[in-house]
Amino acid sequence: QVQVVESGGGLVQPGGSLRLSCAASGSILSIYVMGWYRQAPGKQRELVAIIASDGGTNYGDSVKGRFTISRDNTKKTVYLQMNSLKPEDTAVYYCNVRTVTYDYWGQGTQVTVSS
Secondary structure, three states: OOEEEEEOOEEEOOOOOEEEEEEEEOOOOOOOEEEEEEEOOOOOOEEEEEEEOOOOEEEOHHHOOOEEEEEEHHHOEEEEEEOOOOHHHOEEEEEEEEOOOOEEEOOOEEEEEOO
């Protein structure tokens, strides 16, 4: 059984920072992309950042220059460093783990940016 577990969400003031982590465990092979998506109330889920097994990255336009994604392949873990947070970054952040055959999703972690 595969598990994808996020951690690190919470409440932060505008301009602050948070670091999200996501670990995949279980019978999961050949992960080639890991990443983060988010969904705010009343909005569609959108790309935040993804990282391929070779280290290639792609970011959503709204987070470029503020967020950094990284991964540890040996630990099947992906990280999202979020700096200069804005109220519009408030959302549930979901971890995605993509293999050749299947997409796995975490339960989500709430990030709230508010003073």
